Amino acid sequence: MRIVVLGAPGSGKGTQAARLKNELGIAHISTGDLLRGQVAARTPLGLKAREVMEAGRLVSDEIVLGMLEERVSQPDASKGFILDGYPRNVAQCVALEALLARIGQPLDVAILLHVPEEMLVARLAGRAAAEGRTDDNPETVRQRLHVYEQQTAPVAEHFREIDALVEVDGVGPFDEVYARILRAIEHNG
Numbered sequence: 001m002r003i004v005v006l007g008a009p010g011s012g013k014g015t016q017a018a019r020l021k022n023e024l025g026i027a028h029i030s031t032g033d034l035l036r037g038q039v040a041a042r043t044p045l046g047l048k049a050r051e052v053m054e055a056g057r058l059v060s061d062e063i064v065l066g067m068l069e070e071r072v073s074q075p076d077a078s079k080g081f082i083l084d085g086y087p088r089n090v091a092q093c094v095a096l097e098a099l100l101a102r103i104g105q106p107l108d109v110a111i112l113l114h115v116p117e118e119m120l121v122a123r124l125a126g127r128a129a130a131e132g133r134t135d136d137n138p139e140t141v142r143q144r145l146h147v148y149e150q151q152t153a154p155v156a157e158h159f160r161e162i163d164a165l166v167e168v169d170g171v172g173p174f175d176e177v178y179a180r181i182l183r184a185i186e187h188n189g
């Protein structure tokens, strides 16, 4: 099964995708985690990505696609995967469709998590306090939300047009949101 999880920063993509991975026994591929891994390892790619991430902008499509292609070719992704944080703009959406066609693994469903902006800001402030992620400061969060509206929201529209989009209310306790996602997959996957 191939699932895309879409939503604004702080909507719960990473949180819920990690749980889905255990339930469905497929790989969880987070482009944010892959990039943070490169930053932590101080690779040339990570050094380039770090500044962009700290400014709340998107890392170049070419870099992210290269990482993704490498990741989906690993054995644990052969039965399927949950994509968390990809695609994030229309060009990445086109690249993803070409990649999935090439590897013969078509998309089953795209899940869009809805959370009001004031709640997103509060969640990310909570994570900044708890984990100290450098891109969770208020100024960067504002920029990330802007990038989401401008560049990522059109991706959801694309999935809606091809009848692959399922919208889920992302407000509420973790377990409740998770149950809604499982129901959405059962009915649409």
Ligand code: B4P
Pocket (backbone or CB within 6 Å): 008, 009, 010, 011, 012, 013, 014, 015, 016, 030, 031, 032, 033, 035, 052, 053, 054, 056, 057, 058, 059, 060, 061, 064, 084, 085, 086, 087, 088, 092, 123, 124, 126, 127, 135, 144, 170, 171, 172, 173, 174, 177
């Ligand atoms: P990501 O790692 O994708 O960061 P994110 O959008 O904040 O989502 P994340 O999954 O971490 O958070 P979640 O909503 O689960 O991207 C970071 C940066 O990497 C980007 O800004 C960009 O620079 C770069 N990047 C990544 N992918 C890229 C791509 N494809 N192309 C280019 N650049 C890319 O959770 C957030 C918080 O909310 C957590 O603290 C969580 O505990 C809390 N939360 C979740 N669900 C909740 C609930 N139901 N109730 C209360 N709190 C909840």
